[in-house]
Amino acid sequence: MSRVFLTWAVTHSVKEVQNEDSVLLFVIAWTITEIIRYSFYTFSLLNHLPYLIKWARYTLFIVLYPMGVSGELLTIYAALPFVRQAGLYSISLPNKYNFSFDYYTFLILVMISYIPIFPQLYFHMLHQRRKVLSHTEEHKKSE
C-alpha cells in the first residue's frame, strides 16, 4: 500500500523530486528486500528453503527497513513545497460539492503516521526473527 503511494502519489506525481537521492535510497531498499522476500516465498512453496534465504529475510530488514523509511520520508518532505505551490490534488471552498481537501496537509499527516506505525512493524519483525531463527537452531541441534 505504501509502495503504491510513494511510487504514484508522490514520486510520479511530483516530477521535481524524481532526481532526489532519497528516491534512490528507497528504491534500493525495496529492491533488495523484495528479491529476498519473494525468493523466500518461492522456496518455501517448493519445500526447499535454504537457510541463507531465511536468515537474509529475517536479518537484512534490520538495515533495509530504516533505510527504506528514511528514503520515503525524505522524498515526501522534498515534495511538500511543490505540492503547496501547484495545489496538487487539492480542492478548496467554495465549490458546488461543498468539499475540500488539502493534499499538503494530508502528506504531513502521512509523515506523522510513520511515528506510531514504523516502531510497531519493526519490533514485530524483530520478534519474528527471534522466534524463527532460534527455532531453526534448535532443529539443527537435534539433528
Next chain:
Amino acid sequence: MKHYEVEILDAKTRDKLCFLDKVEPNATIAEIKNLFTKSHPQWYPARQSLRLDPKGKSLKDEDVLQNLPVGTTATLYFRDLGAQISWVTVFLTEYAGPLLIYLLFYFRVPFIYGPKYDFTSSKHSVVHLACICHSFHYIKRLLETIFVHRFSHGTMPLRNIFKNCTYYWGFAAWMAYYINHPLYTPPTYGDEQVKLALIIFLFCQLGNFSIHIALRNLRPAGSKTRKIPYPTKNPFTWLFLLVSCPNYTYEVGSWIGFAIMTQCLPVALFSLVGFIQMTIWAKGKHRSYLKEFRDYPPLRSPIIPFLL
C-alpha cells in the same frame, strides 16, 4: 427430584473454576451465571459465555439445565467476553454526540471558522432546514432507543463504544463543518432540489419509524422472541413484501435525501459507508431468517428489492 451438579471449566486452560452442587434441574443458564458470579465477582453474567463444548456456541440464558444434553453432573466451559456495556448506553452516547456536535457548527461556535464568523448565522435557508432535519433525525433515534426498541442482547463489548462514537461523531463533525461553512454553496437546482430532497427525507423517516414500531410489536415486552415480520395496515410497512430489513432501506433513503438537500460530498460519502454497513447487517439478518423459518417468503431480498 434429583439435583444436578455443575462444574465450570475455563474453555482455554480447562482449569476448574467453579463447582456448584444442588442445582435445580429446571435452573436456567441465567441462574447458573448468577451463581458463578458469586465465586468470581469480576465476571458479571453479561460477560460470561457458557458452552457445552469449549469451541462450541454459547448457551442461551433461557436454556434450561435438564433440557441440555448433559448428565446429572454437567460440565460447562467458560469464556470471558470482556468488559461489557449496555446497548442502550452505547446508542444514547453515539446518537447524542452528532446531535450536539452539529449544533456547535450550526451556531458557529468560536475556533471553527475564524473570528469574524463567530456566532453568525448562514444566509441560506437550506442550511437552517438541514439543521432541523439532522437534529430531528438524531432526536428520533434517541427517543426510539428509550421508548421503542426491544433489544435481544443486553450488552456488547466495551471497545465498541469507542469505535462507534468515533464513526458517528467524526462523520457528524465532517458533514456539519461544510454545511455550516460561511463559503457553503447551496444546491445547484435551488428550491426545487431542496423540496424534492425534503419529501424523500420525511417519507423515509416516517417509513423507518413505521418499521421500528412494527418490529417492536412483534415482540412482547421483556422477551427475546423472533418472528417473521409481515406488512401491517400501515402502507410504509408494505416494503416487508419485498425486503427483509426495510428499516435499513428507509435509513439509506433518508440519508440520500439529506445528501441531495445539502449537495455536500461528505454527506454522500457518509450515506455510502452507512449503506455498505447496513447491507452487511441486512444480509446477515436475512440469512438468519432463512435458517430459522422454513416458510420464509422467497420474494424478499435483504435490503434493496430484487437487487441486494
